[in-house]
Amino acid sequence: MQIYWTTINKIIEETPEVRTYMLDCPEDFTWEEGSHTHFALEGFNAGEKPNKGLVRHMSISTLPYEKLIGITTRIREQCSEFKGILRNLEVGSNVALFKTHSNVPLRREGKNVYLLSAGVGLATFRPLVLDYFNRPDDVQQIHSLNIDSSKDFLFTDIFTSSPEKKFISEFVDNREDYYEQVKDLAEDKDGIFYIVGSDEFLVENMKILRDKGIKPEQMMLDKRQRGLEALYSSVYGTENPLIAHTK
Template sequence: MIKHNIKVIDIVNEAKGTKTYYFERPEGFNWQEGAHTHIAHVGFDAGEKPNRDLVRHMSIMTLPSEGKIGITTRFPSSPSQYKSKLAELKIGDEVVLFKLGSVLTLRRENRPVILLSMGVGIAAMRPIILSYKNDKTNVPYVINVNVDSSKEFIYRDELDKLQDEDYNNHWVRSRKEFYEKLEQLVETEDAIYYIVGSYLFDKDVIQRLVGKNVKAENILIDKKDWSIGEFLEN
């Protein structure tokens, strides 16, 4: 397994308790939109066994063309050991990057794409949106819906500037408003749905979509160890 020690090159406060960390991009390190990686604190592998409390699976919120690796995360009032150490990082400090995967690659099948996310889940959607804006081949249009009760919508200014006749954002402030919007969107013929949020959010949205006769193969989630069928179990 190849590990890269990478330096923090910038830290951006996105909203209350939410930060984006930008890291240098290792030479030759490439990824697709919707990719995830592991970000670990230095020393996580110093013992006989890796300390899993110092490792997290993170969505990469940038594209390779941006020249840097970005992650966006929220800090709870009682952070884990991992988040506590992350909050202490300064520009120039290092973390360890390893493993790379992608379960949310943009499917170019001449079908609409609908992105459904909760809160900081928008981080996984940003590169998908940018990839589409860079090349609209075989994707007729994209609709992005993000629900965030804090009303501090991450990347809103950036993504709203990208809107055109083929790409539209919907920023909603409650689950009620979100599900009302979903009821409208589920009528979209032959759409592909991407879902990123908490386990319960994913499960609820998947069950609603399937209940409206959306086929499981047309639903993508960012949890690589779970199948859509498992979310349909009561």
């Protein structure tokens, strides 16, 4: 396993509770849209065994052409030890990245793409939208729907509806409105639905999509194979669901 040590180049205050840590890009470090990485703080590998408390699974919110690796996360006043340490880091601090992989690349199949997210989960979709803006080939349109009860919506410079780009962006601050809109979007029986959020959020969305006739292979979740099978099993009641999109 290769560990890439790098430094914090810039810290962006996205909202009162959300920060993006922009990291220098190490030589030979590559990624694609929809990638996640293991983000580790100094000391995580100082002992005989890695200190998992100093490691978190994070989405990368930038694309390679932006020249910096963006890690966007919510840090509340009451937070974990990891977030507490992260909050006190400054530009120039060292952090590590490893095990980078994408479970949710943009599928270019000539269909409508729907991005369903909660809160800071929108960070996973920022690179997909940028990739689509740069190259809209084989995507009919993208429709983003995000729920955030804080009402401090993220990345509004990018997530703004644009008819000429065939891009729709909607934000809601309550679950009732959000799930009603998911039901409306699921009327597109041929669409591709990306979902990012907590496991509870994933399951609730999957159940709505299932009840609307959306098949498992039309859903994209930021999970590896084992996690996918567990979620699909709980929703579709099968131990070995057909998940055609997984790598």
